[in-house]
Amino acid sequence: MFPEMREAGKNIFGINNFDTHAYEDKPELVRYFEREQELINSLGLCMFVGTWYDPELLGIPELAELYSAATGWETSSEEITRTADRIFNLEKAFNLIHAGLGRKDDFPPERCLKEPITSGPLTGFTYSEEKWNKLLDHYYEIHGWDKNTGFPTRDCLENLGIPEVADDLERAGKLGRN
Numbered sequence: 001m002f003p004e005m006r007e008a009g010k011n012i013f014g015i016n017n018f019d020t021h022a023y024e025d026k027p028e029l030v031r032y033f034e035r036e037q038e039l040i041n042s043l044g045l046c047m048f049v050g051t052w053y054d055p056e057l058l059g060i061p062e063l064a065e066l067y068s069a070a071t072g073w074e075t076s077s078e079e080i081t082r083t084a085d086r087i088f089n090l091e092k093a094f095n096l097i098h099a100g101l102g103r104k105d106d107f108p109p110e111r112c113l114k115e116p117i118t119s120g121p122l123t124g125f126t127y128s129e130e131k132w133n134k135l136l137d138h139y140y141e142i143h144g145w146d147k148n149t150g151f152p153t154r155d156c157l158e159n160l161g162i163p164e165v166a167d168d169l170e171r172a173g174k175l176g177r178n
Contacts, residue, residue, distance in 0.1 A: 006018055008055035008056075009055070012032075012051055012055055012059055013028065013029050013032045013051075014028055014032070015028055015029050020121070020122060021122070021125060023128075023131045023132070023134065023135045026135060027135060027138045027139035027142055028142065030139065031139070031142055031143065032060075033050075033052050034084070034088055035060060035081055035084035035085065035088070036050050036051060036052065036059065036060055036063070036084075037050070037052075038083075038084040038087045038088055039060065039063045039080060039083070039084050040058075040063070042083075042084075042087065043063065043066065043067060043070075045058075060077050060080065060081055060084075061077045063080060064076055064077045064079070064080040067080060082160065085160055086160045086161065086162055089143075089152050089156065089157060089160055089162065089165065090162065090165060092145075092152055093152060093157075093165050093168065093169055093174075096151060096169060096172070096174040097168065097169065097172045097174060102149055102150050102151065103136065103140075103148070103149055103150040106136055106139075106150055107129075107132060107136075108127050108132070112126070112127045113126065113127050113128075113129050113132075114126065136150070143156065144156030144159070145176050146176025146177050146178075148177075149174075149176055150176075151169065151174050151175060151176030152165075152166070152169065152175070152176055153166075153175070153176040153177065153178045154166040154170070154175060154176075154178065155178050156176075157169075
C-alpha cells in the first residue's frame, strides 16, 4: 500500500491496521463506510464520489458542507453522522422485525470458514470463526448493540432520538439488552 493511502486511512478512517488478513480495525472501518454510504444515498449522490473509492473524494465532513450549501441549513460532521446512525439503526430494526436477521446472519458463508481461498493475493486464507466472533462483538459494541444478538439496545435508540423504534423492537422481542 502506498504511504499516502496509509496516512489517509489513519486520518480519515481512524485505523492503523491495513493488513487484509487482520481483524483489527475492521469494525471501525466498516462503521465509517456505513455512515458515509447512508449519507451518500440520502443525498442522492453516486457512490463513486465517496472516500471508499478514493480518499481524496467526499468524506463525511465534505458531505456535511455539501448538505449545508444545498439546503441553507448549517450542519456539522457530528450532526450528519448522527443522522447516518439513525438511518442505519432504522434499517437494522426493519431487518430484525421483517426479515428476522440477527447475529447468525452477520457471518460469512460457512464455506469461507472452512475452505481456503484458492487464488489471488489471499491464497490460502480462511476466516477464523473465533476471530470473526470477536470482531462482531466489537462491531456491535461500537454501534451500541447487544453483543449476544446483534440487536440495538434501548439506550442506543433513545440516544439517537428514536425511542419509538426501541418500543417496536421490544414488542417484536428483538430489543437488545444494555
